[in-house]
Amino acid sequence: MTRERLIVSLLATISHVVGQDQKPLTDEAVIKPAFTVREQSSDLCDAGARQFTGTVNVTDDKSMFFWYFESRNNPETDPLLLWMSGGPGASGEMGLFMGSGPCTVNPDGNSTKRAEYSWIDHANVVYIDQPVGVGFSKITDRNKIAVSLEQGAKDVHTFLSTFSHDVFPNLAGKPWHITGESMGGHYVTGYTEHIVSHERENAKRGIKPRVEISSAIIVDGYIDATQQFMGYYDFFCEDWAGDGRKYPLMNRTACENMLAAIPECHKMGSQCRYFYDIETCRAANEVCEKSLGEYFMEGVVPGGWDPYDNRHPCEKPPLCSNMDHGPEWKFLNRRWVQERLGFDRFPFYLIDFDTNERWDIAQNIHIPVTRELTWILDETDIRVLFINGNNDIIM
Numbered sequence: 221m222t223r224e225r226l227i228v229s230l231l232a233t234i235s236h237v238v239g240q241d242q243k244p245l246t247d248e249a250v251i252k253p254a255f256t257v258r259e260q261s262s263d264l265c266d267a268g269a270r271q272f273t274g275t276v277n278v279t280d281d282k283s284m285f286f287w288y289f290e291s292r293n294n295p296e297t298d299p300l301l302l303w304m305s306g307g308p309g310a311s312g313e314m315g316l317f318m319g320s321g322p323c324t325v326n327p328d329g330n331s332t333k334r335a336e337y338s339w340i341d342h343a344n345v346v347y348i349d350q351p352v353g354v355g356f357s358k359i360t361d362r363n364k365i366a367v368s369l370e371q372g373a374k375d376v377h378t379f380l381s382t383f384s385h386d387v388f389p390n391l392a393g394k395p396w397h398i399t400g401e402s403m404g405g406h407y408v409t410g411y412t413e414h415i416v417s418h419e420r421e422n423a424k425r426g427i428k429p430r431v432e433i434s435s436a437i438i439v440d441g442y443i444d445a446t447q448q449f450m451g452y453y454d455f456f457c458e459d460w461a462g463d464g465r466k467y468p469l470m471n472r473t474a475c476e477n478m479l480a481a482i483p484e485c486h487k488m489g490s491q492c493r494y495f496y497d498i499e500t501c502r503a504a505n506e507v508c509e510k511s512l513g514e515y516f517m518e519g520v521v522p523g524g525w526d527p528y529d530n531r532h533p534c535e536k537p538p539l540c541s542n543m544d545h546g547p548e549w550k551f552l553n554r555r556w557v558q559e560r561l562g563f564d565r566f567p568f569y570l571i572d573f574d575t576n577e578r579w580d581i582a583q584n585i586h587i588p589v590t591r592e593l594t595w596i597l598d599e600t601d602i603r604v605l606f607i608n609g610n611n612d613i614i615m
Contacts, residue, residue: 221407226575229426233360233552237365239393242448246465247464248460253276253277253382253386254277254278254283254413255274255275255276255382255386255387256274256275256562257272257273257274257578258272258273258274258389258560258561258562259271259272259273259386260273260560263317264334264560265287265321265323265332265511265538266322266323266332266334266340267289267292267320267323267340268292268319268322268334268340269288269289269290269291269292269295269313269322269335269340269383269537270289270290270295271288271289271290271322271559272286272287272288272289273285273287273288273560273562274286274288274387274562275356275357276378276379276382276383276443276563278352278374278375278376278378278379278382279378281359281364281457282352282353282357282358282359282364282375283352283356283357283359284348284349284350284352284356284357284375284376284379285312285348285349285356285357285561286312286346286347286348286349286379287312287313287316287346287347287349288341288344288345288346288383288388288518289321289322289345289346289347290323290340290432290596291341291342291343291344292322292338292340292341292342293341293342295344297530298342298343298344299343299344299395299397300343300344300346300391300395300396300397300506301339301343301344301346301396301398301399301437302322302345302346302348302376302380302396302397302399302572303315303339303343303345303346303348303396303400304348304350304376304397304399304400304404304407304408305401305402305404306400306401306402306403306404306405306407306581307354307402307571307572307575307576307579308351308403308405308575308585309571309572309573309574309575309576309579310353310402310555310570310571311349311352311354311356311568311569311570311571312348312349312350312355312453312570313347313349313355313548313570314543314548314570314571315347315401316347317332317548317551318548319401320338320339320345320349321335321338321339321340321345321347322334322335322338322340322426323335325373325540325547325548325550325551326547327547328547329546329547329548329549329550329551329554330551330554332551333553339354339431344391345398346383347457348373348376348379348581349373350372350376350379350405350407351365351366351367351371351575352364352365352366352373352375352415353365353567353572353574353575354572355568355572356563356566356574357568359372362574364522365575365578367504367578367579367581367582367584368582368584369407369411369414369584369592370414370464371409371411372407372410372411373375373410373414373415374414376407376411377411377413377414377415377418377431378532380396380415380431381430381431384396384431385430385496385533393432395431395432395433395434396431396434396439397433397434397435397436397437398411398435398436399434399436399438399439400436400437400438401439401440401441402439402440402442402524402614403437403442403585404438404439404440404441404442404469404584405438405440405441405442405443405589406441406442406443406589407594408437408438408441409441409443409473409565409589409592409593410589410592412433412592412596413592413595413596414434415431415433415598416433416600416602417431419431420439421546433602434603435602435605436602436603436604436605437604437605437607438595438604438605438606438607439607440575440608440609440612441508441591443588443590444489444492444493444507444588444589444590445490445501445504445508445586445588446485446486446489446492446504446508446588447489447588448513449505449508449509449512449513449613450482450485450486450489450508451486452478452512452513452515452613453475453478453479453482453517454468455466456469456470456474456475456478456515456611456613457469457470457474457475457478457479458515458600469525469530470515474515476591477511477515478511478512481508481512481582482509484507484511485504485507485508485512488503488504488507488508489504489508489567489597491504492504492505492586492587492588492592493588493590496585496586496587496588497582498583498586501582501586501588502586504586505586515612516614520534520537520538520540521534521537522534522535522536522537524537524600525613526540526541527612527613527614528540528541528612528613528614529611530611530612530613530614531611532586539571543570543571544570548570549568549569549570552568552570553567553568567603584614605610
């Protein structure tokens with residue numbers, strides 16, 4: 221039997237809501253937050269450490285799902301990490317079961333096995349499904365899904381505050397290390413800038429800080445689309461020998477055309493970073509994608525290159541893997557698994573394409589986060605780490 225404890229706070233109303241006129245987070249705003257938490261056993265995820273799942277109500281109509289693993293080493297002294305997958309629309313469980321987590325799903329889609337190496341070897345790690353509406357995070361009105369960094373940051377700020385002060389009070393005062401991959405480059409950078417700015421505003425008003433950020437870790441992060449498009453030339457035409465490849469991935473004609481397109485892409489990208497508005501940045505991204513990205517996309521076909529690992533042939537474009545209905549998807553939709561997590565026949569998806577489409581329609585995704593990144597580096601003591609793979613093409 222799974223040892224499980226369930227805590228549900230009473231009088232569950234969070235008074236601060238998402239809105240353009242939101243006041244800074246106050247102590248009074250989080251006195252009685254609503255949350256659930258369940259301690260899970262190793263038959264759910266063979267982690268080799270204590271683990272907890274649950275939800276935090278970040279507004280009255282949004283609950284954010286988390287899966288928290290204590291460190292295998294020393295939970296009391298090891299750092300506290302937040303993990304966000306990319307997309308937009310990817311669930312935290314992608315990173316958990318297919319990346320840095322302590323267990324992986326077996327081919328049967330009904331059990332897990334312990335990962336020999338994991339981030340929890342030396343850190344406490346919290347995986348979340350965000351923006352709310354993704355994965356197991358519930359929202360009553362999908363038209364209210366966060367489609368900007370400002371909106372998403374407010375929800376994550378509330379989550380971090382509640383998680384470390386109310387759900388797990390022993391973590392109060394422990395600094396956070398904010399991490400993410402792919403679109404997580406935008407999330408980590410934009411959310412960190414927002415949270416630190418609001419905590420500083422609160423401090424000026426005499427309000428005790430609730431969320432401290434120590435570092436930002438970005439894995440294959442999307443920061444500036446125009447820079448990524450120009451990087452395709454380096455990857456396909458220049459870096460092949462240093463990465464252990466026997467020959468360039470692109471033919472000579474394609475490489476010459478890509479090289480000729482770089483100056484215009486660079487000029488448009490500079491204009492985007494200067495004006496920092498949707499219209500200018502969308503135009504820049506479209507020019508760069510058409511002149512540089514099309515050569516990359518032509519190769520993303522069955523048997524072609526996998527944009528996430530060019531050492532493997534593409535199975536099913538555009539993700540080039542069986543992510544839609546693979547073992548991880550099967551496992552997280554098992555009734556017994558969902559019952560352990562506190563759900564009943566919940567339609568779970570590793571990637572929520574509805575959320576992805578909403579971000580695309582809102583078009584905020586076109587704007588880079590170079591200003592936010594510069595602010596973090598120049599105006600704070602937060603350490604920033606970028607991790608980039610040698611064989612993944614796309615961010």
